[in-house]
Amino acid sequence: MLHNQFLQIVTRLQSSHIYGFGENNHDTLKHNVYEQKTWGIFARDQSTNWEPNTNHYGSHPFYVLMEQIPNTDGIPSGHMHGVLLLNSNAMDYSFGSTPSLTIRTIGGILDFFIFLGPTPEQVIQQYTWLIGRSILPPYWSLGFQLSRWGYSNLNHMQTVIERNHDAGVPFDVQYADIDYMDSKKDFTIDPIHFRRINEYVSQLHQHGIRTIVILDPSMIDDKDNYAPTIEGIQEDVFISWDHKKKLIKGVCWPGNVFFPDFFTHQTQVWWSRWIKNFRQVNLTFDGLWIDMNEPASFNTNDPLPWNWMETNNSYTLKCPQNLFDDPPYRTKAAFRYDDKMNRSARLSDRTICMSALQGEINPTTDRPKYRHYDVHNLYGWSETRATWNALQLAINKRSLILSRSTFVGSGQWSSHWFGDNEATWHEMKRSLIMMIEFNWFGIPFSGADICGFDKLPSEEMCIRWMQLGAFYPFSRNHNNRKAFEQDPASWPASAVSIMISALRIRYTLLPYYYTLFYKAHTQGSTVIRPLFHEFPTDKTTLDIYLQFLIGPHIMIAPVTDDGARQVRLYIPSSHWYDYYTGSLIQAQQQFVIIEAPLETIPILLRGGAILPTQGYALNTKYSRTKPFGLIIVLNANGQAEGDLFYDDGESLDTIDSESYYYASFTWSSDNSQLSINVIKNNYAHMSELILDSLVIYGWNRIPTRMHVNNNQVYPIMRLHTEIVHIEKLALVMNKNHIVTWDEIVDNDD
Structure with missing residues (x-):
């Protein structure tokens, strides 16, 4: 079905074993086609703990399907294929019980790429050959990482680092969230609370600890004193309403802000210069954490920003009524929220207006080439690419970019964390789904905030999450300023000892992880994979996601339920051994109960x-x-x-x-x-x-x-x-x- 601002395609699926599409929250790895739900794909500043069936930070319109043997009850043939719709507009997808798939998008073209495998790993290798192989991360980034939004000052950060060091917690990377900035402005340092941070970062370097700092894309509306904005206006780097260069103004952490247009050469040059100068003069960081890059704008279309009492700022961006900000079909990414608001939800909510213009000037029309409506989902992608180029000039070594918003191909420049989760067992389970999906999406260096970003984890939950997080490819403990501290050494000594035990296994296995990342970088293989990647003809494996494989040879079966001291896990064919005892698991193609006392996370090793x-x-x-x-x-x-x-x-x-x-x-x-x-x-x-x-x-x-x-x-x-x-x-x-x-x-x- 083709109409202006609406394209729809319906296809019958060869089987009901369909996976992928993102970034949105769902509670099983395999989609349930019989629920006949609709899911939105549209990058927005929305936490993973939002209401069910919601879209999140990135856009990955890619799915994989395990084919079945014809005329059977879903018995897998072992052959898989993948399909990419290369389209950056807002879209949604839904399933029918036939089984069938319906995809709707509100712009662009239906540009499909099909990957025939036939094995699951070959599908992902073919996909990443097209979109770009994932980064070979610096070795130090495979180590455990500490972070918190809410270090009150440098002494506070230093205290956390020292107590973890003194407790014997291994870690390689310390993060600085927006606390280190002067009034939450990029390329600044708080002159009172973090005055000597660069000196301290140099000390950490001597002891092998790296530092990653956060940068948000938006720049404060200060045309008198803030040099990045002053130079940015002079160099025409910000997104505008129209070709007359009236700038789009939204709201973010520092207050009213402008948004750089990373599609233009002048913006990339400006961004690179500021990153390089900031590192040379102010803070010798080792990597950059780029956040809020959907882009986020607080409470667009609402009367007040959520933090107006904190900032004394009552301004919000109000998007005009037009066919871009209010298209004939809004997609699930908008209408999903109608029942949560006292008005109809709009695509521009929590971000900038779809009618804004971006890109280089088209010489034929004398206007920028793109509407934000068409390239919104590429905002984080374009910032990531610009940041990658900037860091190569600034550091001339492998660095690490951690991006919240991602699109098809982002993995060739960055890693990804799954955003603002909650300290719940439910969210811990969801992280397993997302970890596998982002390996499919070509961003294997990914993981969730260990122990949860929001709310307070129990001691047992944080122990179990640290055990699981010790095997995330990207392993970072991070939480927000409203919660109590949850770094490993903040817990009782008995808990710290258990967490260290899990991290000790991770550090011992780093050469294995690094070799897997080499293969991901050169061949496109996954680092974390579901069981059916290795056992594609075993029907039982198609529904399993609470146990996963690191490469083809290590199986992790984390405890993800409160109070559990056993796990029920599936043993596919081949020899499997208990990591701790060396005993052969006396089972094949059946479920077994494995003891999982609080001190251990079940780990199995595959024969061969x-x-x-x-x-x-x-x-x-x-x-x-x-x-x-x-x-x-x-x-x-x-x-x-x-x-x-x-x-x-x-x-x-x-x-x-x-x-x-x-x-x-x-x-x-x-x-x-x-x-x-x-x-x-x-x-x-x-x-x-x-x-x-x-x-x-x-x-x-x-x-x-x-x-x-x-x-x-x-x-x-x-x-x-x-x-x-x-x-x-x-x-x-x-x-x-x-x-x-x-x-x-x-x-x-």
Whole structure:
């Protein structure tokens, strides 16, 4: 169906196993087509804890569908395909029980791309080949991160950092929210409360702690004293009502604000200059957190901004009545909220007017090329791209951008956190769905605010969320100024010890994570994936989301219910071992009950894997100097394989210049040998590091000794486990090695 400002397409689905579309809140990974709901896609400053069935910060009109064997009751064929509608206008989608899919959009064209897989991983690899591969994050950003909106001053921030350090909490990154600014204005520092922050950041650097600071896109309406605005007006960087350059004025943290138009070259130059100068002169940050970039404007179309009593500012942006701000079809992103307001909801609520103009001047019309109506969902995308280019000039190393609003392709420049959640078990569960979806969307470096941004978590909830968050790709504890502090060391010592235990596992596994991110960056693979990516013909896996895989080999089954001390999890085919005890899970293609005392998060290892590890330390500056190890998990045939990617963790051109290390590992019980084959050896520091230990699961025929480099080493069974441990190998990492053994003793006898 095609009309002016309305395009609709209806398609019959090959099966009901459909996933994806975002960013909106839903409570299962697989969409329930039989509910016949409609969902909006439109970037808006709306928390994940809003009413059900609401749209959020980004726009990702991409879905994947697991195909079924014809004439069966939904039995999956193992083949998956994906579909992208490349369209930046507001849209919604709905399902029918046929099953069918209806997509409606209010502009642009129906520009579809289809990805035929046929495996789930191949679908995502093909999708990211088109939209851009995800970032290779700096190694330090894989460490745990601390944040809070509500540090009252630098001493407060310093106290939090020191108490976590003293408690032995490992972490790599400290954030500065808008507290550090002078009156919440970008490119400023509070001259009283954060006067010496740059000096303190330098001290943190010496100890391996990085700093990321927040920047919002909007600039205060101060044409007399605030240089970014003064220069921005002179250089024509702000979004205007019309070609006469009357500026759109909204409301955000500092008060009345203007909005940069990142589609124009002059804005990108202005933004880059201010970022570079701010870092050189004021604050030597390591990355940027770009927030409020939907863009957010407080209470547009309402009489007063929500914080008017705090700011003594009663102005709000009022959008005129026209076909852009009030289109014939408003989409679910607007009409979903009619029953919550004393007026009809509008697309421009909480953001800027759709009728605004953006982009370079079209020489034919002498007007900007775009309406905000058409490019609204690209605002965060355009700011992210400009910020990426600015940081490369300012730092000349890999940095980290954390963006709230995202669009198709944002992952090639940024990471993403899921926004303002609440400290509830429900929100913890939702984070698992979003984590998988953003791996599909090509932004694998993502995660939720651990322990919740809003409201107060119980001690047990924060323990369980820290256990889960220790395995988010992006692992950050963050909350707001209205809540009590919830950083790990703010809890009793018993809770801190449990949180540290989970983080300790994460830090040990960072080489495995980093290798997965290398594959995501170069091949488009997922880092976090649902079970059906690895077991696509197992129908049961299609509905599972409360357990997930890190790569193909580690299964995490977090506790997401209050008071629970067990989890019910599904064991797909193949060998799976308990991470802590080494015992083989005696089940295949069935649900089992796993004990989950408060002190542990259930972790299973898949047979056939070799996982690289590295020694634990309080941050990656020190862990990167520790010896490596291998976790070897044997399959039913006594075989295993794996690999390791490693580099300096921060250079921009690691891949292009091939200045990295890459090795493969192969264990063969039949041949009684472990082979270590160095394939790329262009990271010189590897000559100073050693492989010192092996941890082996599923080894039932254990030799009395092993041979390597004319030396002998001796396997030891860990006490009260079925895990074999071999230490003191001292094998230099930049050489090939073969470990052999003989004199087998059958452990089953």
